[in-house]
Each structure stands twice: as structure tokens, then as C-alpha cells.
Amino acid sequence: MRIAVFNQKGGVGKTTTALNLGAALARSARQVLMLDLDPQAHLSAIHGSAPSDVARSVFSFYQDNRPLAEIVIDWPGIGRFIPAHAELIKVDSVFGKGPNILNKLNAGLGAVSEGGNTVIDCCPFLGVLSLNAVFAADRLLVPVSSDFLSLRGALQIERTLAALEPVLRRRVERRYLLTRFDRRRNMSFEVQSRMREHFGAELCETVISENVAVAEAPSVNRDIFTHAASSRGAQDYRALLDELAATGWFV
């Protein structure tokens, strides 16, 4: 199964969610491939491989058609990993008009992603890279931080997906996930109730709480389970895994 962690808005918890979902999947004895598709390469920095050799990053897949199987490296404790590189920022301008560019990642993942779970960390803008992720993914997980601007962003995503679905000729299965949820603030609950009105069952029951350990873990190159296994954040990401697994999201 391929899951893209997608939102064209920045700073909503995409990388944090990709990392901790991948780690939760690995801890439930599932096979995991992580893919960093963001020129900021934050996931690669957490892995410890950024700044990577450009030839050993997903950029060489776009630039030289290098097979992804040749780029995959290990992520100890999680599974396998395809790193990003800052050069990815050029993908839109250099390869954006190529034939079948929107389907490139879908075609390229092929056997590399077969039989396991691929978690794609998307970039915070809508271009070739994030569209490649949407085209390649079986499911979209859309983190939305618990504030009103994020709610507007989520509605924008609905419009984007509505425009893409006729091209894809399928409905994109997606779930919205509230992140940075603060139970001490009314705003978190207000955003949750507005999201529920708009998205119904597509809004996850699980929320990811505002949690210091979740924010700290990447700075020491760790996921939340390695860093603080009994933290609120670890409980939340475990609950997210269980909720999504119950509706067939993973293999």
C-alpha cells in the first residue's frame, strides 16, 4: 500500500506524521519504505543522510531515470528509505513538461514498493512532486494543524482533488488528521467540529496532540517511539495506526 502524507500548506506536521507513522508501521511488524519527496529534505536530515549525494537521492530518478531500487538505503529500526536532495526544487522547471511526468513516480515505484507499505513525505507546494505523490498513492493522509488557516487549506485540498480525480479516473481515498491538537484551547475543538462538518468520516477520530516529545524527537534523529515511548505523542501515533489499519490502509 502506498500512502502519501500530503498537504500543500507548510508546517502542518507532514514530516512528523510520515516519520511516526512509518515507525508505528515498523513496530507492528509491517514492511516499510519511506520516501522523502520534499526539497527541504527534512526527513532525510532526521534519517541522518542529508545533505545526501545527489546521485543517491530521488533527484537522480527524475534527472537520469536512475531506478529507485538503486537509490534505496536502510533506515535502521524502520525499514528502507529513499532520500531527497535540495536539487529537487528544480524538478518543476526542468522536467515539468516532460511526457507522462505526472505518472513517473507511480511507474517508477513498481517492484520497490510491492508487498509493503510506502510512506511518502510530500513538499508544501503543488507541483510535479506532490502531483507525482498523489498519482502514485493508494491513499492520502492529510495532516491539518488545529487552527483556522489550516481549515481553509483543507478546503483548498478538496478543490485540488476534485480537479484531479477526473484525470485519475478514480476517487482518491483520503483521511484528514488533526495535528498539534491542544485540549486546553477551545480553538482546537472548534476546528475539529468544523472539520467534522465538512469532511465527516474522512476526518480521523484520532487527533495528534501538541506534544513536546514529538517536536524534540527529530532533533536527536529519532521517531517518537524510540525517543519517548510512553509519551502522549507515541500513544496518538499508535492510535492513528490502529484506526487506519482497521479500514484496510496497510498490508
Ligand SMILES: Nc1ncnc2c1ncn2[C@@H]1O[C@H](COP(=O)(O)OP(=O)(O)OP(=O)(O)O)[C@@H](O)[C@H]1O
Ligand atoms: N504534535 C506536535 N506537537 C508539537 N510540535 C509539533 C507536532 N507536530 C509537528 N510539530 C512541529 O511543527 C513543526 C512543523 O512540523 P513538520 O515539519 O512535521 O511540518 P511539515 O508539514 O512537514 O512542514 P513543511 O511543509 O515545511 O515540510 C516542526 O517544528 C514540528 O516539530
